[in-house]
Amino acid sequence: MALILEQELNETLPYPSGHLGSILQSRFRCFQLDSVVEILDNYLAVSVSISCEKLKNVRLDFRDWYAQEVRRIFADEKGITFCFEDLEGELQSLFSRSPLTEPCGLTLELNAIQSSKHAKVDRGELTVQRNAAFQRDLRRVIPEPIVVVILINGQPVRALLDTGSLADFMSAKLAHQLKVETFELAKPMPLHLAVQGSRAKINYGCTAQVEYQSINAKRYFDIINLLNYDVILGTPFFFQHKVLTGFNPTKVVIGSSSPLPIEGKQARVLESRAAEVFANRVEAARKLLSGYAAPICKEASDSPLPPLRAINHTIPLKDESKIYSWRPSKCPDALRDLWREKRDAYLKSGRWKMSNARNTSPMLLLTKPGTG
Known part of the structure; x- marks a missing residue:
């Protein structure tokens, strides 16, 4: 040590x-x-x-x-x-040439301390102070995580080795202090933590030179606001360098000095679900959707009757020879133009058809409530 x-x-x-x-x-x-x-x-x-x-x-x-x-x-x-009067012949014994009279042997080193002049106690009353406290809250004994010191662009930083992280992260403050060249991501990546409901977004990334043990290579980092660490090395770092870690005692073994490609059965693609909007293609997309919906987005007067189904049926008259008395109705002059428009539209769409029948009575022309 x-x-x-x-x-x-x-x-x-x-x-x-x-x-x-x-x-x-x-x-x-x-x-x-x-x-x-x-x-x-x-x-x-x-x-x-x-x-x-x-x-x-x-x-x-x-x-x-x-x-x-x-x-x-x-x-x-x-x-x-310190003045010359404090010496008692030390200079003469130091610079005088005297032969060694005793053989060299084992020496015993003695270390001493000197109390400060500003101390409240006398020099002869040195005391040892011990502060003790008892925690009265719930407590538990937990092992410390694996934190190592790595070099980022030649500067030492504290890095947490986290096997539960799916990416490598760098603190935004560290990137600013080291003047690392960052770039904005084309699509922000969501960042979900282990607690349900907690999430953030990754908007920037960077590439920096990483040195640790036998590793000396460029590495990509996502920029986020870290709290207790400068860098978090996640599963990409473990996978590419075949890292083996252990506790009690803490050990970190690097299996590959050069980064290996992330591929195989244990690799998967992390995709963003962000949607892109291209202003120069919005009008073309609008025309395409309008043309696709034109056959089904029609006015009621322009759409034909739906096809007959099993529920559709006819109601025959009990006495077909009986003549019902009726009086022809007359369309008011104020509604005559609307009547002609509706009649022509329904005849064109096939909802109505011209026929000759004795027991056909014209409809009573009434306006809907609230339309005048």
């Missing part, structure tokens, strides 16, 4: 450019003593300790943690002056 931390610190926090120390030795050296890792900074000449339990936390940003620890150390030492 100390070697891994030393390598990460030297890669992410090297000597400033032009410093001569980078030629002689690396800036950081780490030593593990039981459950504590000691960090020695050759550039700032400070020593910082961190527990192994804290290093096992996947959410720990060790660069930010180290910067805060160094800032605290220098803040505590601020105001402490």
Whole structure:
């Protein structure tokens, strides 16, 4: 664990450019003593300790943690002056050439702390403070998800490995901070979460360079508003790189460095149900629909009678020789034009037909209620 931390610190926090120390030795050296890792900074000449339990936390940003620890150390030492009178012959013993009288052997390292001048207690009354609290609400023990650090366009980000996600997502804030070139999707894709009724839309996407373990390739991401993570790597990432994950302990194994095509029995097509509207083709579609509906969208006077069915029948007269007395009706002059129009339309459509019969009585011409 100390070697891994030393390598990460030297890669992410090297000597400033032009410093001569980078030629002689690396800036950081780490030593593990039981459950504590000691960090020695050759550039700032400070020593910082961190527990192994804290290093096992996947959410720990060790660069930010180290910067805060160094800032605290220098803040505590601020105001402490040093003068020549404080020396008691250390310079003479340091620069004098005296032969070694004792053989080199095992050494015991002793680390000490110095209390701040702003502390409320005296130097001889150092105390250890311990805060404890008991939760009185319902609680449960859950395992932490698999969160790894990957490089997006050369910058480290926190990525969640999610086997339940059907796509790879990137935070909109991260895309803005890294200045990733995004593009608008031709059709917005709906995004459904596991909770019924919760949904969103994906309007933008991007392509970025991804580096993780042996992977170094371009990858497509959908842009959404993520809350706790910078990137979510879903089933496309697992499928294309043959990723194997496990818990207790957490492990991630990459099976393929180069992305493989998504094909096979386990692959399916995700289609959008969005409808497209082309303004230059609306008029042609309207004419096509009007021509298709013309035979069935007619006026009542222009449509013929429907075909006879089994329910249609005739009612014969009981006495065909009997003559019924009737008086011819007369159409009012105000309705004569409407009568002629309706008569001609019904004769043309076949609803009525001209015939000679003795027992045929003309209709009584009346207007419908509310029409005058």
